[in-house]
Every structure is written in C-alpha cells, then in structure tokens.
Amino acid sequence: MxxxxxxxxxxxxxxxxxxxxxxxxxxxxxxxxxxxxxxxxxxxxxxxxxxxxxxxxxxxxxxxxxxxxxxxxALRDADVEADWLAALAPTFARFDAKPPEALHEIYRxxxxxxxxxxxxxxxxxxxxxxxxxxxxxxxxxxxxxxxxxxxxxxxxxxxxxxxxxxxxxxxxxxxxxxxxxxxxxxxxxxxxxxxxxxxxxxxxxxxxxxxxxxxxxxxxxxxxxxxxxxxxxxxxxxxxxxxxxxxxxxAYRAALRDPEQGPPVLTTSISGRAARCMRNDFVKLGQGLHAKVPDYPVTYDAGKALNAAAKAAGENGFGAQWAGTxxxxxxxxxxxxxxxxxxxxxxxxxx
Structure with missing residues (x-):
C-alpha cells in the first residue's frame, strides 16, 4: 500500500x-x-x-x-489520589491556592x-x-x-x-x-x-x-x-x-527556544503517563515528589489545576509543554x- x-x-x-x-x-x-x-x-x-x-x-x-x-x-484509588494531592499542596500554597478536593477522570x-x-x-x-x-x-x-x-x-x-x-x-x-x-x-x-x-x-x-x-x-x-x-x-x-x-x-513557545531548559525529558507527574516535556518547573517538581502517581488521566486533573493556579499567579512553568528531542x-x-x-x-x- x-x-x-x-x-x-x-x-x-x-x-x-x-x-x-x-x-x-x-x-x-x-x-x-x-x-x-x-x-x-x-x-x-x-x-x-x-x-x-x-x-x-x-x-x-x-x-x-x-x-x-x-x-x-483509570483504576481509581482514593488513597493514592489523596496522597498525590497532599504532595502537591505546598506548591498550590505558593500560589495562594488549594488543590482540588477530589480528582476526576477527565478524558473518556x-x-x-x-x-x-x-x-x-x-x-x-x-x-x-x-x-x-x-x-x-x-x-x-x-x-x-x-x-x-x-x-x-x-x-x-x-x-x-x-x-x-x-x-x-x-x-x-x-x-x-x-x-x-x-x-x-x-x-x-x-x-x-x-x-x-x-x-x-x-x-x-x-x-x-x-x-x-x-x-x-x-x-x-x-x-x-x-x-x-x-x-x-x-x-x-x-x-x-x-x-x-x-x-x-x-510561555510554551518561549520554553521551546530557551537553551537553559536543556533537552526535554520524560515525566509521569503531569498526566499520570510517561510523556516527554520541556524541563520546566512542573517536571522539576515531579522529580522531587515521592508519592505514587495516580492513573492517567486522573493525575492530569491535578496537573491542569496546578497549572491554572500558577498562571493566575503569573508563573508559566507548570504547563504540559510537550516537545521531542x-x-x-x-x-x-x-x-x-x-x-x-x-x-x-x-x-x-x-x-
């Protein structure tokens, strides 16, 4: 063919x-x-x-x-999801925000x-x-x-x-x-x-x-x-x-052209699935978290909420800035x- x-x-x-x-x-x-x-x-x-x-x-x-x-x-686990939100809570607090009370399977x-x-x-x-x-x-x-x-x-x-x-x-x-x-x-x-x-x-x-x-x-x-x-x-x-x-x-476009970011890396912290992203603040945050990541796309619900809170506070490093090598x-x-x-x-x- x-x-x-x-x-x-x-x-x-x-x-x-x-x-x-x-x-x-x-x-x-x-x-x-x-x-x-x-x-x-x-x-x-x-x-x-x-x-x-x-x-x-x-x-x-x-x-x-x-x-x-x-x-x-997604296979839901209330304890895993609660632990993940607790792990993200200090970062939400940096932006005068609170994590969602519960997460949702946002994509069918x-x-x-x-x-x-x-x-x-x-x-x-x-x-x-x-x-x-x-x-x-x-x-x-x-x-x-x-x-x-x-x-x-x-x-x-x-x-x-x-x-x-x-x-x-x-x-x-x-x-x-x-x-x-x-x-x-x-x-x-x-x-x-x-x-x-x-x-x-x-x-x-x-x-x-x-x-x-x-x-x-x-x-x-x-x-x-x-x-x-x-x-x-x-x-x-x-x-x-x-x-x-x-x-x-x-902000996404600027990240693509920022040589200080280094090459994109794989992360599960943003969505719950391995994805290659610019080495932004969310990627760095995820590298330091030790809580189990909930299933995709439940994790993405938290990721989108954190990005929204960060953007509202003028920070642009928490988006899903996907990019290849x-x-x-x-x-x-x-x-x-x-x-x-x-x-x-x-x-x-x-x-």
Whole structure:
C-alpha cells in the first residue's frame, strides 16, 4: 500500500496530532500544502471533536487525521489520589491556592466511547489514528468502511503485532525521541525505549502493514533517513509546535527556544503517563515528589489545576509543554511554509 499516493500527498509527511496544540487551521494548512494534517481529539469529547472536524473540513477538501486515545480506563484509588494531592499542596500554597478536593477522570477513552466512534464514522475525516492501544476490531472495520484509513501507534514489536491483528492500515512507529505521551499500550510494562530508526527497522522486518516513522524528526534529511530504513512516511510534531496556527501559548513557545531548559525529558507527574516535556518547573517538581502517581488521566486533573493556579499567579512553568528531542531545531512560520521546507529538504536529500 502506497500511503502517500492513497492519501494524495505531495510528500510522505504527516503532522502529528498533538492534542491541545493542533488546530483546524494547522491541520488544514498542512493538508492543503501536500502533507497530512491532524487534530488531537483525545481531550475534546464528542461535541468538541465534531466541531473541530467540521471547522477543518470547512478549510480543506483533502484528507486529514483525527486522533483518539485508547488507554485503559483509570483504576481509581482514593488513597493514592489523596496522597498525590497532599504532595502537591505546598506548591498550590505558593500560589495562594488549594488543590482540588477530589480528582476526576477527565478524558473518556475511545475504547468505551461508542458515541465518538459513531461521530467519526459520520464525519469521515479520511484518517483516524489511535494512541495507547486499539479498540474492538469491529470498530476499526466500521471506520474503514466509512472511508477512513486507520493508523495506530506502537512503541515495540508486540504492540505493532496487536495493531496488525486489529486490522489497522498502517503503524506509527513511535520512537523514544518523540514529544508528548508515549503510546505504550500498558504503562506497567517496561519500556524498551527504542530510538525511532531502530524501531522502524524492527517493525518493517516483521510487519505487513506500512510503517510510519515518528519521533525526533525535524527536517527533510531526518525524514530521508527514516524512509531509507523502510518507513513509508514520517510523522513530525515538534517541527510544527511554533507555527503560526498552533494553540501553544506564549510561555510554551518561549520554553521551546530557551537553551537553559536543556533537552526535554520524560515525566509521569503531569498526566499520570510517561510523556516527554520541556524541563520546566512542573517536571522539576515531579522529580522531587515521592508519592505514587495516580492513573492517567486522573493525575492530569491535578496537573491542569496546578497549572491554572500558577498562571493566575503569573508563573508559566507548570504547563504540559510537550516537545521531542529535536526541539533545538524548532521552526517558526506558517504550517504550510514549514511543511514545504521539510518537503524541499526531503527532495534535496533524495536527489
């Protein structure tokens, strides 16, 4: 299967979904310029997701990617959650605030959200991608029957095989360099932490479906290397973080370009799942806490509350400033301009 041809792409370049950062304007700009734009819908809910999809469709007739989260629903533990809030309380107090009295499971997993599946079948964005796992095989078949390709992320061979068994059309090989949440199916299983190119090689060797490289890729030369290892396409997120159309706020953008922060690191303290973030105040706080982290996305409820309290007090270092290891090469400009520069670099590298 030729993914680029099937999606009518000028280049085999995909913008990563990036929930909370991607916008309809970003996704449409990338798709219109010859790549595959994307929306992160994991935090949106059915009505919000439908609104984002329709806003994107109003800006492009080309396919785009709608991404959903397939994590196991949270296992609640009142004592763990109370201990976590107590551990965060001194930091809330710094900002003249108190932690929430209780935490909530703020995102509903796609695996139990039939209404979200029905909405995606109705709206048919062209591609639906899955993170943290896969839903029932029948749901994937229904999405495909409605005219969507279905992609799923994998961080190792076992996950990739599960994706193939579920019937997906392509596998996103998420290397350890990627920004944002690790796509691991089970956070309690030891992460092999495979670099992107090594993971691509492993998956290409054992998988029948096309493999999409993701993680640490910032320019055309990076993409050419991934394609040279057998990838059918490349997915880039951090490359678009500072584009004109991003929803990232000014503090997030400033952090991306702050050399004193150092490279992004993995943390579970913000959301409850391992995610690569700029080395901001929340990451440093988490490194010093010894309380057990509650399940995802319950922890994220506390994280969002702490960020809101900090921002209200004029502090901007407690946000989910996700970024990949290539952040030192982040670009500014319109999303289409960035996509075209990456594509031109790929053309030059392959000439």
């Amino acid at each position: 030729d993914l680029a041809a099937g999606l009518r792409l000028k280049w085999p370049l995909l913008q990563a979904p990036m929930a909370g950062v991607s916008t309809p304007e970003m996704a449409a700009a990338v798709s219109n310029a010859g790549g595959l734009g994307a929306l992160g819908l994991g935090a949106a809910g059915v009505d919000g997701a439908r609104e984002m999809l329709r806003a994107t469709r109003a800006l492009t007739v080309r396919p785009f990617n709608a991404n959903v989260f397939c994590h196991a629903p 997993s796609f695996v139990v959200d039939r209404a979200m599946c029905d909405m995606l079948i109705e709206e048919a964005p062209g591609v639906v991608s899955l993170h943290f796992g896969v839903p029932e095989k029948a749901w994937i078949a229904e999405l495909q029957a409605a005219g969507n390709l279905v992609f799923a992320s994998a961080t190792n061979v076992n996950e990739a095989r599960a994706c193939e068994a579920a019937g997906v059309d392509a596998i996103v090989a998420q290397g350890i360099e990627a920004g944002g949440h690790r796509g691991a199916f089970d956070p309690d299983v030891e992460d092999e932490a495979l670099p992107t190119l090594a993971l691509v090689e492993r998956l290409v060797a054992v998988c029948e479906r096309p493999v999409i490289a993701a993680g640490g890729l910032m320019d055309g030369t990076d993409v050419a290397r991934a394609l040279g290892r057998g990838a059918a396409a490349a997915q880039l997120g951090t490359a678009f973080l500072d584009c004109t159309e991003t929803a990232a706020d000014a 290539g952040v030192a090469r982040v670009r500014s400009g319109g999303a289409a301009e960035i996509l075209e520069a990456i594509g031109a670099g790929l053309d030059a590298a392959q000439a």
